[in-house]
Amino acid sequence: MGRLTIHDVAIEAGVSDSTVSRALRGLDRVNPHTRARIEDAAERLHFTFSRNASSLASGRTMRVTLLFAGGINTWFNSCAMQGAYEVLAPEGYDIVPLITPDQAEQDRYFEMLPGNRNTDAIIVTSFDLDKQKLELLGGLTMPTIGLDSRSDDGYDASVRLDENSAMLDAVRLLRSLGHHRLGYVEQPSSHEFKFSSKLRSQSFIASARTCDYGQEDLEVFGGGHDSMPRSFDDAVSSVVATLLSDSRRPTALCVETDDFAVALIARLRHFGIRVPEDMTVIGFDDSRIAPVADLTTIHQDPVEMARLAARQAVKLMKHETMDRRHILVGTSMILRGTSAPAPSEG
Amino acid sequence: MGRLTIHDVAIEAGVSDSTVSRALRGLDRVNPHTRARIEDAAERLHFTFSRNASSLASGRTMRVTLLFAGGINTWFNSCAMQGAYEVLAPEGYDIVPLITPDQAEQDRYFEMLPGNRNTDAIIVTSFDLDKQKLELLGGLTMPTIGLDSRSDDGYDASVRLDENSAMLDAVRLLRSLGHHRLGYVEQPSSHEFKFSSKLRSQSFIASARTCDYGQEDLEVFGGGHDSMPRSFDDAVSSVVATLLSDSRRPTALCVETDDFAVALIARLRHFGIRVPEDMTVIGFDDSRIAPVADLTTIHQDPVEMARLAARQAVKLMKHETMDRRHILVGTSMILRGTSAPAPSEG
DNA sequence: CTGAAAGCGCTTACAG
DNA sequence: CTGAAAGCGCTTACAG
Numbered sequence: 001m002g003r004l005t006i007h008d009v010a011i012e013a014g015v016s017d018s019t020v021s022r023a024l025r026g027l028d029r030v031n032p033h034t035r036a037r038i039e040d041a042a043e044r045l046h047f048t049f050s051r052n053a054s055s056l057a058s059g060r061t062m063r064v065t066l067l068f069a070g071g072i073n074t075w076f077n078s079c080a081m082q083g084a085y086e087v088l089a090p091e092g093y094d095i096v097p098l099i100t101p102d103q104a105e106q107d108r109y110f111e112m113l114p115g116n117r118n119t120d121a122i123i124v125t126s127f128d129l130d131k132q133k134l135e136l137l138g139g140l141t142m143p144t145i146g147l148d149s150r151s152d153d154g155y156d157a158s159v160r161l162d163e164n165s166a167m168l169d170a171v172r173l174l175r176s177l178g179h180h181r182l183g184y185v186e187q188p189s190s191h192e193f194k195f196s197s198k199l200r201s202q203s204f205i206a207s208a209r210t211c212d213y214g215q216e217d218l219e220v221f222g223g224g225h226d227s228m229p230r231s232f233d234d235a236v237s238s239v240v241a242t243l244l245s246d247s248r249r250p251t252a253l254c255v256e257t258d259d260f261a262v263a264l265i266a267r268l269r270h271f272g273i274r275v276p277e278d279m280t281v282i283g284f285d286d287s288r289i290a291p292v293a294d295l296t297t298i299h300q301d302p303v304e305m306a307r308l309a310a311r312q313a314v315k316l317m318k319h320e321t322m323d324r325r326h327i328l329v330g331t332s333m334i335l336r337g338t339s340a341p342a343p344s345e346g
Numbered sequence: 347m348g349r350l351t352i353h354d355v356a357i358e359a360g361v362s363d364s365t366v367s368r369a370l371r372g373l374d375r376v377n378p379h380t381r382a383r384i385e386d387a388a389e390r391l392h393f394t395f396s397r398n399a400s401s402l403a404s405g406r407t408m409r410v411t412l413l414f415a416g417g418i419n420t421w422f423n424s425c426a427m428q429g430a431y432e433v434l435a436p437e438g439y440d441i442v443p444l445i446t447p448d449q450a451e452q453d454r455y456f457e458m459l460p461g462n463r464n465t466d467a468i469i470v471t472s473f474d475l476d477k478q479k480l481e482l483l484g485g486l487t488m489p490t491i492g493l494d495s496r497s498d499d500g501y502d503a504s505v506r507l508d509e510n511s512a513m514l515d516a517v518r519l520l521r522s523l524g525h526h527r528l529g530y531v532e533q534p535s536s537h538e539f540k541f542s543s544k545l546r547s548q549s550f551i552a553s554a555r556t557c558d559y560g561q562e563d564l565e566v567f568g569g570g571h572d573s574m575p576r577s578f579d580d581a582v583s584s585v586v587a588t589l590l591s592d593s594r595r596p597t598a599l600c601v602e603t604d605d606f607a608v609a610l611i612a613r614l615r616h617f618g619i620r621v622p623e624d625m626t627v628i629g630f631d632d633s634r635i636a637p638v639a640d641l642t643t644i645h646q647d648p649v650e651m652a653r654l655a656a657r658q659a660v661k662l663m664k665h666e667t668m669d670r671r672h673i674l675v676g677t678s679m680i681l682r683g684t685s686a687p688a689p690s691e692g
Numbered sequence: 693c694t695g696a697a698a699g700c701g702c703t704t705a706c707a708g
Numbered sequence: 709c710t711g712a713a714a715g716c717g718c719t720t721a722c723a724g
Contacts, residue, residue: 004461005717016695021719029693046461052401053717056700061398063440071428073649078424082417085443094409094442097431115350115392117701262638292608292635303419351701362711367703377709399701402716463717 004045012041024049051094063094064313065119069106069127072097075287076302080125080147083306091314093120110136121313123147123306129154143316147309148302150199152326157312159305159327166298166331167203167254170282171211173333174252178342179280182208183243183250186222187260188235200284204254219250232263240267251279251342258283262293265338276340286334296339299332350391358387370395397440409440410659411465415452415473418443421633422648426471426493429652437660439466456482467659469493469652475500489662493655494648496545498672503658505651505673512644512677513549513600516628517557519679520598524688525626528554529589529596532568533606534581546630550600565596578609586613597625597688604629608639611684622686632680640683651675 010020015034023030023038024047041047055061066084068077081097088095096119100106110133113122119142126148129137134154137144146158174182184204201220208218221239243249255261261283265275273279276296283290283297290297308327315322356366361380369376369384370393387393401407412430414423427443434441442465446452456479459468465488472494475483480500483490492504520528530550547566554564567585589595601607607629611621619625622642629636629643636643654673661668 003463007717017717018696018719019694022694025719031693034693046458048458048461048463050402050717051464052398052407053700054719055398056396056402056702057717057719059700059719072431073421073424073428075419078419078427081424081427081443082419085418085445089445094440096440096442097427099431099435112392112394115394117349117394118397289635289638293638353701363701364703364712365710368710371703375709380709396701399716400703402718403701403703405703405716 004047005050006047009038009042009045009047012045013038060317061118061120062092063096063119064088064310065122066095066097067109067122067124067127068097068099069101069125070099072099075285076148077125079302080123080306080309083303083308084123084310086303087307087310087314093314113137113140120317121145123309123313124149124155143313145309145313145316147306155326156316157309157322157325157327159309159312159329161300161305162328162330163199163203164207166284166300167200168207168210169331169333170254170298171204171207171213173282173335173339174254174280175211175213177252177280177339179250179252180342181217181219181248181250181252182213183219183221183253185239185253185255185260185264186220187256188222188232200254200256216248217250219246219248221253232260236260236263236267239264240271243268243273244271252282252339253279254282254284256284258285258287258290258293258295258297261295261297261338262289265293265295276338278343280339280342282339290334290336294337296336297334299334300329305329350393351396352393355384355387355391355393358391359384407464407466408438409442409465410434410656411468412441412443413455413468413470413473414443414445415447415471416445418445421631422494423471425648426469426652426655429649429654430469430656432649433653433656433660439660459483459486462488466663467491469655469659470495470501489659491655491659491662493652501672502662503655503668503671503673505655505658505675507646507651508674508676509545509549510553512630512646513546514553514556515677515679516600516644517550517553517559519628519681519685520600520626521557521559523598523626523685525596525598526688527563527565527594527596527598528559529565529567529599531585531599531601531606531610532566533602534568534578546600546602562594563596565592565594567599578606582606582609582613585610586617589614589619590617598628598685599625600628600630602630604631604633604636604639604641604643607641607643607684608635611639611641622684624689626685626688628685636680636682642682642685643680645678645680646675 006017006020010017013020015038019030019034020038023035024042051062066081070077072078072081081095084095100109113136121143123145124147128150137154143156146152146155149155149158149160152158184201186201205218221242222235255264261281265281268275268279275281283295286297286299312322352363352366356363359366361384365376365380366384369381370388397408412427416423418424418427427441430441446455459482467489469491470493474496483500489502492498492501495501495504495506498504530547532547551564567588568581601610607627611627614621614625621627629641632643632645658668
């Protein structure tokens with residue numbers, strides 16, 4: 001039992017180690033009879049390759065690193081792992097998650113990256129890296145793939161959301177519902193990191209301007225980088241307070257994430273602002289709470305995005321040609337109960 | 347740049363490979379001066395160990411496998427990964443998720459397990475394994491830890507929920523609220539696998555009997571193993587239909603999971619059964635949707651459970667002594683808006 | 693189509 | 709405290 005090597009199989013099948021190696025890996029130039037005998041022997045012995053030995057000899061680790069800021073158990077990150085797993089596991093790769101919780105650890109990881117021989121590719125999720133780190137990625141011999149990155153820069157391939165088109169959809173919906181004053185609500189990030197979702201407020205404003213909204217009818221809430229990491233609840237309160245005292249209060253809000261939108265709606269209702277009668281609220285993500293909260297939102301599919309990123313990784317590792325290295329993924333509006341026509345003026 | 351080995355560091359520091367190995371791994375019997383020189387050299391060269399080479403030579407893979415049925419992006423599983431990561435990563439272990447989506451793949455994995463030299467321990471999550479597989483686990487040289495397993499059998503260590511005490515809490519609450527007829531709602535599993543949560547209906551009935559409820563005042567819904575994998579929605583419908591036509595309809599329900607409870611509540615309300623006025627509903631998990639849905643529920647903390655399991659794994663791998671190999675974790679009732687005193691009879 | 697030999701980059705006794 | 713040597717279990721040219 002256990003601890004058996006390719007050599008045991010070789011003896012059992014009456015061939016050399018090299019032949020076992022070739023046969024079991026499905027390489028050609030092996031006599032069909034021989035191969036069958038070897039496969040039988042391996043099966044009988046319950047032989048499994050030592051990945052370490054294979055890797056050391058071949059120079060391929062058969063591992064793909066998924067780099068996260070923040071927990072594995074967030075909606076986006078857990079979906080990213082799932083999607084990556086679905087395409088990488090069948091290809092024989094292990095996926096290994098790596099969290100860099102703060103700037104110091106991130107710096108240290110990137111410091112060591114050029115010498116890192118423990119992974120065949122890196123999928124970098126939702127990071128906003130500075131120029132220096134992006135250049136470092138670009139100079140790496142191993143492929144790096146950006147998932148939900150801010151831009152394509154520095155990555156060998158990337159999969160990103162089309163934030164502009166998403167925000168344009170939202171603004172068009174609000175315009176068709178007759179809303180004249182719009183707000184965008186940024187979520188305070190508890191992290192030191194800036195995520196790609198921070199791009200949305202800019203996209204939102206730009207889209208609204210395209211749709212003939214004037215600057216005076218557009219407002220961005222919650223983007224206070226002044227006082228540091230506020231709690232989620234405090235941030236909600238702060239936005240609601242601003243809204244309550246707003247002389248030109250918007251009648252519709254786009255919120256950076258579903259989570260924040262749902263908390264915001266609860267607080268608004270608590271203060272007598274009805275949703276959607278007085279205020280339309282649109283979330284972003286269509287994560288698991290959106291249907292529960294009956295939230296109108298912009299749907300994205302992080303599992304599929306991760307599948308795409310993983311397929312890019314596979315192609316890069318195999319040095320296959322790729323039609324598109326940088327993929328922009330579309331979103332879709334999901335209409336639910338938190339959006340309605342604008343209240344009549346007064 | 348890159349591709350450098352321990353030998354390069356040895357040359358740079360003017361010592362032998364073995365000394366570099368010892369120094370960089372923090373072993374004793376190295377002259378402080380020599381060690382400093384080596385560490386400097388390693389730093390300067392951006393040297394990183396090849397985990398494959400280390401593993402092959404030492405016989406330790408520095409990898410821990412997390413075995414899942416179902417997706418990585420479920421609430422419980424993603425929390426389990428997070429908790430395991432938190433304790434295993436600082437110890438130098440990679441965590442590698444492995445999904446066995448169906449019985450066939452699970453069988454194949456277990457078939458190969460005895461010859462598997464690619465992991466130092468296995469954490470088995472939420473599985474209900476048959477006797478044969480449990481025996482196989484018991485015979486393995488590498489440690490196996492059950493997380494949310496049905497029982498302790500076959501595992502070297504385990505971390506489980508105290509389902510009995512959880513159900514007793516729920517029943518006591520319902521009794522104190524004056525509910526005379528209680529129901530337990532099982533969730534149809536889309537999987538071939540039976541999860542540990544399936545034990546709860548038995549615990550519930552037993553607890554209620556302990557609290558002097560008669561068998562005729564207790565009812566279990568949705569446990570139809572007859573017609574195969576029903577959809578989530580169909581299952582909700584079926585439970586509601588049974589409730590509507592029930593001549594002795596319970597006034598309180600314990601539901602196997604929060605997800606199912608929330609869907610059930612929506613359907614009940616749609617059919618005019620008010621929650622909590624007409625019907626008290628208690629969920630299980632206290633997952634992310636529970637606060638959003640204002641759901642009274644039984645709280646569990648899978649991240650912490652996974653941390654405990656991972657610590658057990660570390661101790662087992664290090665052959666340290668353990669005070670308790672099998673840990674039973676408590677739950678707590680979270681009172682929210684879906685529970686209320688029983689409606690007056692009539 | 694098959695085998696002998698070298699080598700992947702470490703760790704681990706064993707001397708000294 | 710340090711170094712030379714063997715070995716971990718494979719893969720990969722290279723002969724044949």
